[in-house]
Amino acid sequence: MFELARDSTVPLVDQICERVTQLVRHGQLPAGVRLPSIRKLARQVRASPFTVVDAYDRLVARGVIESRAGRGFFVMRRPPSAPLAAIEALPDLGSDALALAQFCLTQRADVIPAGSGFLPENWLLEAAPGGVLARLVRGRRTQPWLPCEPQGLPELREQIASRLVQNGIAAGPANIVTTYGASQAFDLLARILLAPGDAVLVEDPGYFVLFEQLRAHHVRLIPVPRHADGPDLEALEAACRAHRPRAFFMQTLLHNPTGSSADAAHCHRILSLAEQYGFAVVEDDVYGDLHEGPAVRLAQIDGLRHVIYVGSYTKLIGPALRVGYVAAEGALVMQLIERKVLTVLSGSTLLECFVSEVLDGGRYKKHVERLRLRLARMRRDARAGLESAGIEFDSAPGEGIFLWGRVPDAVPVDGLARRARDHSILLARGALFSAAESCNQWLRFNVAHSASPPLVEFLRESLRAA
Template identity: 40%
Template sequence: MDEIRRRMAARTLAAGEKLPSVRGFAAEMCVSPSTVVEAYDRLAAEGLIRSRPGAGFFVAGALPPMLLAEVEPRLEREFDPFWVSRQSLDAGPDVLRPGCGWLPADWMPHASLRKALRGLSRADDAILADYGPTRGLLALRRLLARQLAAEGVAAGADQILLTGSGTQALDLLCRFFLQPGDTVLLDDPCYFNFQALLRAHRVRIVSVPWTPSGPDIARFEAAVATHRPRLYVTNSAIHNPTGATLSPPVAHRILTTAAAADMTIVEDDIFADFEPEPSTRLAALDGLARVVRIGSFSKTLSASVRVGYIAARGDWIEGLVDLQVATSFGGASPLAAELVHAMLSDGSYRKHMAALRTRLARRRKETIAALAEFGVEPWTLPRGGFTLWCRLPDGQDAADMARTALRQGVVLAPGNVFSVARTAPAMMRFNVAQMDPKVLDVLRAMPGLRPGQA
């Protein structure tokens, strides 16, 4: 009964659609046919389905509004990506957020932003009041094209589409490529909002374990052969949450497998500028033939000035432009695009990122040393970025720690939030830039997590 309700909530069973046959569903659920008959009878009594003698069972009437939290079986809220996001976004000024995915406000380039705002205040009235062009500010797209070229990605300004954010870029691509019921391949673990967004698109998610050099390539190839996914969504550089970096041999096999299966790859490169030097990029190796590159500036410039982008084949960009006009009548705010362009082109951004990489490298070392006091160890040592994917001491459950910490005003990000297969109960992602000393005080008070366990 729960499975049928879940499929109705996810819209994989639409109004008037026939339910699986009794025998087929019994085999799928590993129960007896009589159990399925009883479940269908009970659902019919509730008015959710109806029986047509000789034809089977069908979804009855209009479906209720789709609640994303009910698309999958209910989980404890610490395991729910919506819960983590909402706790982090809604937290008051006194709440500590080592589980969030962004830098503290005082780490961002406010002087550069204020300078850009002052300059924009003198801009033409059209910039302050009009809609922008459908592809976004040309000057910013040209600047992005030059940056991509420096990484080995050949993309002209006409192959770049500005969007309202990195998340909107991925949402637009899901609308463009996917239909409800399609399969999408994700890393395990992966950025938890990938799961949340794909859930909204009512697709099937298959995951592949991630290693320090990329996805487990044998499992990756097997998953592609078995499930025939339409998309593979990943981070190549400074993988979220692990901080690992894709190796060239693994990248080559990913592209070979994708080409054989006609699978499109979405490469989210939002953390690219945190690397000390560029690492392997699928988009560069592929030449944007079947890889789509997305990114944004919320992690490096301002989460308040939202601008994302998509770099892809020209024919795909044409279709994405139409889709963005249909869904939002334009993408990135002209004001936001002008601000980002001003901050990227005046020389201050390069200095800001150089200082930020140095500061984060120091903070990573300090955080690793501090967590070692409790026997908490990083799964791998990232080349850059602000997160550490850590293994807790034996017997410690990350969800229990998150519950306890929340009562003390600390938002943590337990491992299973990032794991599609829920195989990371002893893992935790820590944001080193958000590791206030009070966080360590809360950890010291954790039952079973005592200093000196290293």
Template identity: 40%
Template sequence: MRTIEANCIGQESGTMATNMLETRTGQVMHVIRDRIERRTLTPGARLPSVRAMAETIGFSKSTVVEAYDRLAADGTIRSRPGSGFYVASPLAPLALDRLGGAVEREVDPLWMLRQSLADGGKRIKPGCGWLPDEWLAGDAIRKGLRAAARDTRDRALTGYASPQGSLPLRALLARRLAGQGVDAAPDQILLTDSSTHALDLVCRFLLEPGDTVLVDDPCYFNFLALLRAHRVKVVGVAMTPTGPDVAAFAAALAEHRPRFYLTNSAVHNPTGVTLTATTAHKLLKLADAHDLVIVEDDIFADFEHAIAPRLAAFDGLDRVIRIGSFSKSVSAAIRCGHIAARPDWVEALADLRIATSMSGNPLSADLLHGVLTDGSYRRHVETLRARLARAMARTVKRLRAVGIEPWIEPDAGIFLWARLPDGMDAVTLARAALAEGIVLAPGNVFSTSGAWSDYLRFNVAMCDDEALFAFLGGACRSVG
């Protein structure tokens, strides 16, 4: 006789068997875990015997044995010799989405990132901040991993990194910075886990709770989230097509006496603006007069067709700290960023890194160095620039066709900042889009002022799905 549990699992076996991307063993494990999570199988409940389960689902007994053994190995179930398998206890807390509909979160600086990362790759993501996987340097990474596996030296696989990180990679980064006009010796560079980690270290180094930081308005949304975590006051300076509004910048310095100014200068996120040399000189003069530190995030450098002005180049890393990574052009999975700054600041930042996260990942540093020095990387970047240019032109045309107007047409990069037709609210549209499996990036998550509530940021590399423009066209026509 079948147990009640066997009947329940039998009802799901049709769905289980249709998942051809998962092994049969994995399918059995998935169904058992699912019923445990839903509390259909409770702690102490006996599972169907191997024979009964195999007969119910139509799989072999060896498949069921392997599934039960794996579930026992990870503590989901336990074996009682001579009696069978039982649900282990205690259970994990019941997920909210098992109780009913998902909790609706406020559309804040982390909302869009959560939507993009939590979907398992099923959604259309014109609002995300990265390239499609197939656009990245997967082949070069696989080549680097094979080389690492063949290397008889174990340090990169098992050891700690030096305090500032791999010297070969720092020397390479110094040469690359020189190509952008930034004069930095290898001992002025500290490797970090990512550009976000780099910024977090800088914030720990420079800020106290209650300090003020200037940002662009709009700016990269995670700047706002990270600064909020450091409990500081954030003041926005209006962005223009040539960089931040210089008069507003001067007024903010006089009124708020900020500790530092945080920006993207070469390829601005989210607007795609390129800072002009004239604006850069004016900003640095004001910074010098007010003893202001500038933190320049430059993670999109490889997408440029021509080298744009850099605050770090004009300043010589005196009061400018330059941070970056290759997560956008190489791989988000290789967590390796960097900070370039004055030698005394780098030494203090390295101490802070050791105190908070020990040392870096030597395997990631070696992989990144291998990819960047592989002869294929230059061709990879050239291909990316060409693909992005085509995607930018195509997206501009298609957005205008449905009534959405770009603020500017960027010279490079992946982002397009665009205004919705009159009467449309970006947050309302983003919520409606999410119900259709589309992740949009509403303007308010990038803004300290709320002045961009009718704007969206589009990632042009993710705007090739017809469903996106069908949705946008229908939404825009509804207010026309």
């Protein structure tokens, strides 16, 4: 029937599955034909019957073959392919915020993800090698396949609280609620804090997915300009007087998309306004671990009185590890737990055990240090290449994953982004990051992907042609 490669690193069971699948796909095993019995195939390919049983079970689960009681295994009969083709022929997702989010989450080796929010896969594997999974099933107090406490895995909350204390934030395990990434944290907080019609302050530019989440709760977004040293304080105070906001969502450190960090004076003034006007400050610190040197966080100054602190390990360990958390005062913690139970019941013990294991051995600290060095180098290279192509940047260098670059006025950015798609390049339009629908001539660049010569050459030619 076929031969197996004995010297291959691919397990025999995977080789059998792949060979049978290819034979079916190419019509060499037509629909309805009977496959060799388990013992017969085992003799033909010189494998154990147990290996063949495993392979057949996997092929049944994948819908390639079917088992008929007392008769054996047969190639599945497939329905007409036209409806499937119609489903797969998806329309153009367009250029809005949700389309950008979907493109960022789609893994395609042929695309240069210059506008993505994620780090390269090979950068992330260092933090979570295969041995972590093996350790999860040996000797842990908590079994990763059992239900997770709604508030979160106790040992992970202890680790998070310890890290917060190291950063000067007074929080214990009881102040922590784990979430499926920072996105679920924002959604839970919006459900608790906000009502339709409420005024909510957001930075402009700011995190585009957050804007869409808040709009889904039918609140009024009040944009506050973001500068290199933090939010525009005069605009912030004027918005407080005019709108009496319920909350202000902001990133103190390594702001997305500009890479800037707010200074201490801005942080103190923001907290003073929160005290005066009675609004909550939701501090998004998902990139804070990448900050080099001493850092000032709102939660560090405030002690969780007016600040609700949101963190996540998804960006720096891996996008598949949807583990974030909220640090808040006790009454809000109870509301978060209730809302979490009503939406997803609880978190994933497996994912939270995985993150706990990565944090426990000191590997995470070394991983973050390596990321800082890599990002600093790539930031210099990406900025130099993009500037040579005609992209303009502010004098402040910034830190972290993102560069915020301006395209000359003569170049329509919408058309530039569409042409980039035709060249397998993902660009993130600045307008998506603006609740005020400004920033039309800006682009957000991920420095880890933006030193690519094809990207630089495409931009150089496009800007020159305009």
